[in-house]
Amino acid sequence: MIVASDWLFEHLDNPNIRIVDIRGRVEHTEPRYHSEPELYAKSHIPGAVFIDWTKDIVDLEDTIPVNIASPEKFSELMSKLGISNDTIVVAYDDHNRMFSSRLAWALRYYGHTGGKILDGGFAGWVKEGKPIDSVIPEYQRKEFIAIPHPDLKRNADEVEFRSTDTLLLDGRRPEVYAKGFIPGAINVSHTSLTDPETGKFLSKEHLKESFKNAGVDIDSLPEKIICYCNGGVSATVVVTALGILGIENIPVYDGSWNEWGKDEKRPKSQLI
Template sequence: MGKTGAKTQIRFSMIVGSDWLFEHLQDPNIRIVDIRGRVESTEPRYHSEPELYAVSHIPGAVFIDWTKDIVDLEDPVPVNLASPEKFSELMSSLGISNETTVVAYDDHNRMFSSRLVWALRYYGHTKAKILDGGFANWVREGKPADTSVPKYDRKNFIAVPHPYLKKSADQVQFRSSDTLLLDGRRPEVFAKGFIPGAINISHTSLTDPNTGKFLSKDKLQISFQNVGVDIHSLPEKIICYCNGGVSATVVVTALGILGREDISVYDGSWNEWGKDPNRPKDQV
């Protein structure tokens, strides 16, 4: 697990539609993951929603608690990514190997499914996908739901970190001048404090509020253009962050849809940066 993967080994994990997933519900090589949750503006901020899974979920789906299962609970920075050992054990216990296709869904603007897919990619998994529109869209389209909790045979998942996909505070602060730094938080949150040089591209501007699906490529380009980012002339290095490295992965997904596969996430994000008196900060 200590091995480090090469940059060229990771491909972007594309979104999939509900029709595709419905057609593949019985595929033994696919594992569906319900990772529903929410983020509050007040403490405690981060919540998973196992109660929603218990009421209804996509048939065959397993549940992952994004606040505990895929994070390092010993890290003083909230919701930072779990260690390779913990992540490998979780995936293995859910019947997920490095060759298993994972389809993740949530109902919070694709934040948690994007976070899981990014985490899988960081650990070398190249077959993770996001269910476009999440569970709400699945139900809206009249597709089946279930209450049974499946049990799968254990498989072997080996986490191989790909460091270029995850950045530290020092790497952000001392980044090269040509690095594009994107803040995925809502504008009202960004205005209260942000990393100097960051451009605010709210994750909510990248999805359709009615369907929960990602915007078309043309509309995604417009969303980026609206904040001064030209998709056709992006720099080589791009880092995304937010409050906890979660909504930032929605931006990563959007850029992936537009063809950029090598986007980094500052995992500590504002949870770490904002509380450190030694880090420079700006306000609107």
């Protein structure tokens, strides 16, 4: 699930690898969600294509912001970028691995198991002195067939009426979680799972410690786990961290707080 910059550097010319620049940001004000194509146009890892996470891989007709795109839309995008079901996809961002993790999850949801995340993101790549350019590449179209895997996604009813032995993890920052969360959810902030200096995921030992500090014992997890956040994006950082620890196929509540928080019928808790 995670690849080091040295590995990617050694495989830059591999025709079966597609590098995806999916840089963006999330603001605390409206409009909240932004992509950063201007950064890509200025400089990117050689051979990388760009995906706008706010438009390209979401359903723009859905009333809930940034819910995953339809199989048809997702298939068309991947095919246009020269990505088949067998292509290794290495995604990178500069926002705590949120958007690269989201793309890796989206690929898994649609049956593609070759999605990887560049540890340390673009900033780490540049800091290490690795090559960048501004050439916009073009690739021959390939066929991608998106086949949904419902076991990797949950809706609001499935979250509200989950079994009592289900572990619900909220990946938002603590100050956001405190203002309102789904009752019973444990806050495992995505920021606690990476090194703030390098942008890389913590070691397995330190990941376990971060989960333990949040009240989650990795060595005695229940079989059922669901992750959520504001829009199903930072939750995938938690999913990635669990994957590093060998805990795979964790579903995401895609609507997350964007849906739940605005639904007056859904129960809510808060700390402040």
